[in-house]
Amino acid sequence: MPAALSAFWLLLAAAFLAALLLELLPALRGGPRPGLFQDLIRYGKTKSGCEQRPAWLRLLDVPKRWFSHFYILSVVWNGFLLLLLIQALFLARPFPIWLQDLLSALGGASQNQDVGDKHLSALLVLMLLWLHSFRRLIECLCISVFSSGVLHIVQYCFGLGYYIVIGLTVLCRVPANVSNGEDFFMQICWYHTLGIMMYIWASVHQHRCHVILANLRKSKSGKVVNLSHSIPFGGWFERVSCPHYFAELLIYVSMAITFGFQNFTWWLVVMYVLFNQALAAVLCHEFYVNRFSCYPTHRKAFIPFLF
Template identity: 80%
Template sequence: MRTADNGGIPGSPRASQWGGEAARTSPAAPRCPAPPPFPHSKSPAPRGGGGAQTRLAPGAWAAAGGAGSVRARAQGGSRAMPAALSALWLLLAAAFLAALLLELLQAPRGGPRPGLFQDLLRYGKTKSGCGQRPAWLRLLDVPKRWFSHFYILSVVWNGLLLLLLIQALFLARPFPIWLRDLLSALGGASQNQDVGDKHLSALLVLMLLWLHSFRRLIECLCISVFSSGFLHIVQYCFGLGYYIVIGLTVLCQVPANVSNGKVVNLSHSIPFGDWFERVSCPHYFAELLIYVSMAITFGFQNLTWWLVVMYVLFNQALAAVLCHEFYVNNFSCYPTCRKAFIPFLF
């Protein structure tokens, strides 16, 4: 059985949806020399190979000291730059954590009330949990089937970044000026300047991200059957922006240097089997594991990517809570032993 996409809050890539949406029968979809100096990094100045000692004129010591000071200030400034990128992911993680906590606190008090906040959190079938929505909010709806746009953008954009990275690593071709300027503005991975083995790690992570997006695009176009659900236009724009920033975040870690089936029905049902016996949304849990594996690939000391993982954790937890709430409210026989997101825990 294949079912329609339930997706996460737009902006977090989705693992395939196995239950809860319109279903179609189909087979399981397939899952998902030393490198040259990095093009937007500065190679270290060559050291002298020995020979006669060089004496500086009296005023040259000040000049040399001044140059060293400028270099130190420049390096200090570049170390501060990644703070912006890390702050972005920290802010997103904190925002989704706050939304998750508010949702959990609201549940015992009779459920959510219609409004902009709930409209920005919910999408698809979970929007029905807010009752009648104001007409002005419905004007900002876009079809949920536009989820495929996220993966089209990701395949094209992150595919381009992957191609440019491969050319930089193996053909010694520098990044285009616009990309070098953009990476420099984002910080250019100065947190890893002294680590020389991040080039291939970034290549592997970017390749996995591209394959993940390509798999999701195939699922959206060939497997999923979307119901008449909606996204808020802000969610849609956020999702597009996410796939642009996530690829750039990968590059910033580099040292600055299915056959068709028949639609069975368009109604929701209780999913069963495998991890669904333990949690309502195992696909969201699998999504978290994907990003944890990427973080491990970069190394446990990479703060920025672990902030990405934190964002995905709270993002998917919120989506899982809303989905679990939908199942519990709409199916009186829904298994009480199932957790929402993480088996046996949450």
């Protein structure tokens, strides 16, 4: 188990759980919450709904449309890692020395460790991660309509770092000198099929959510007519305020399934995604409820019927 990476993801999950609890439990708030804290957990419309922010905090804003930078980086970086993994598995080319040293420092699998069907699992998960980033990039560039919303520069830098570390987390399951292309596809198991099917299902629904949100600002001809916020209807929006966040969680769960349920570090990633997306959903739900008096009362924030 990659101890360093496991500790990293556990720490992140704990930090976002603490932030979520501070938002959910009034007894923990103990009075006004610090402006910097709110600035670091809010972005886009949830940040604009805050009280007047100090000028020095506004100096640290970057446009929310820069979200596309996360996916550009992920497509390039994780695509590069995917290429190296394919070469290692099918062409018997070992990882570059710098990557071997980096993975070793992060607690990756030893070169002689027998990891069985985890070679195929790692390849599939890295492919799914790359496809997810590519789809989100296309959606950001061609579908989504961004308003003048902003995010904190720390959030921006965190997002860039996240997509670098997430790919390395996948590769840490693969010995640096492994090559077993001859019997590679004999490793296919039922959980690979289940994970991929769940990934496709969740991705389709997330895409539909993003289309619904974008169409709120477009005419029937597809022309952008406003940048205001409206109540979304249709699809999973009938049950929760942020179904695209719920779909994001399901996508990461599908990758955990593709790993065969046994990758403890990846389950910590799932835990981080759970608390991260739950926090964002709570803030978004709060924004909708406060802004629209006619907002559907039966909608949950994040998980249908539960939360």
